[in-house]
Amino acid sequence: MKIPSITLFKTKSHDAGWFAIGLGLHGIYLAKVRLAGAMPRVERCEYHETGTVTAALLEKLRREADIDDHDVATLLAPGEYQLLLVEAPNVPVDEMKTAVRWKIKDGLNYHIDDATVDMVRIPASKYSSGRPQSLYAIAAANNIIRERIGMFEQAKLALNVIDIPEMAQRNIAALFESDDRALVVMTFDDFGGLLTFTAGGELYLSRRIEINVGQLLDANENLRQQYRDRVETELHRSLDYFDRQYNHLPVDMVLVCVPDNTGLVEFLASAMDTRVQKLDLSQVMDISAVPALADSEFVAHSLPTLGAALRKESRVL
Structure with missing residues (x-):
């Protein structure tokens, strides 16, 4: 079976938006964003608890969610691909x-x-x-790509693109960026933390943080503080590295997407010299159609899929 390449850039216009499908540890995330207008409008963003994700469950969801006539994108999980920085x-x-x-x-x-x-x-x-x-x-290993394509084919879903969380996070970051300055976005979900540095809609630096959202919500306050300290250390190191490599791009601020009750945003804001703020989607997107996006925990888990739905590349590498 021929394995199609992971296509990060396509020439087709997608102003109407993508239907993004994210496969979580225990369920399926769906997101649909319309890009026309003053700001992107989130038409759908939802989570379906399914336990193990199967083609049969995807097909059931396809029928219920009326996805048939949409371009579809999905995301690989962190352990399913490697991101290598090379000259x-x-x-x-x-x-x-x-x-x-x-x-x-x-x-x-x-x-x-x-x-x-x-x-x-x-x-x-x-x-x-x-x-x-x-x-x-x-x-990504061909068998990983083959399995993902096969699952969507069995579910009768026309999969157009297989993306990765780093590029989805870049799409979110692009909405918040300021001219001639870099933006840092730090997110946490069940798979761990992801730290990205972007500017002008481009990804400059990406780092994984081996701390997941569950650890940041641990019932033991001492453990939670240890995790917060580790996040602070990684953020300091990454900011220093970025400054050495790209000193022509000053960092504007750090946006953090994490459940409010972790206390991480407040902790980092008091510990860092760089400005740290909570990532607030309502500043850059019309989320009025999805009340669940007012919940910080839901946003933390659904953000990668939402970012994949923002995809709008029109150039080819």
């Missing part, structure tokens, strides 16, 4: 993907011939012309 090979564009495959082959957990690979360029600074350009290589 861009000095080759013609049409040879880039082959060169990148060769470059990352020793960093994969499986043979390169068994990998589906795509890439995202990191914008070069006009102030560092001598520095080689970097890119992120996205690699």
Whole structure:
């Protein structure tokens, strides 16, 4: 069976928005966003508790949710792909993907011939012309891609794109960005924490944090404080690294998406020199049709799927 590549960029216009389907540990997230108008309008954002996610459950949801006539995107979970930062090979564009495959082959957990690979360029600074350009290589095992495509085919869902949380988070961040400044977004869900640095709608830096939302909500206050301290340390390190690599891009602020009762936003706001605020979707999106998005815990879990529904690339790498 031929394995289609993970397509991060398509030429087709999607102003009407995507129907994004996220597979959680115990259920399915659905999101639909309309991009026309003054700000994106969330038409749907919901979670369906299913236990183990199967093609039969997806098909049932397809019928109930009336997804048939929509472009569909889904997300890989963190353990289903690798994101590798590499120096861009000095080759013609049409040879880039082959060169990148060769470059990352020793960093994969499986043979390169068994990998589906795509890439995202990191914008070069006009102030560092001598520095080689970097890119992120996205690699997933063919069997992972095959299983995901097969599940959606069995559910009679026309899957257009397989995306990753980093790019979905970049879509969310782009709504909050200020000109000529970088934005940090930090999110936590069942899979752990994700820290991204973006500017101008582009992803510059991404780091995983091995702390999940359940740990930040632990009943033991001493443990919760240990987790908060670890998050602070990782944020400090990442800010320092970003400043060394991209000192032409000052960081505007850090937006944190986490349940309110973790106390993490308040803790970081008092501990960091950089401005830290809660990520508030109502500032940049019309969420009036989905009252559940007023709940911080629901937002924390559904944000990756919501970000995937914001996808609107119109260029090709």
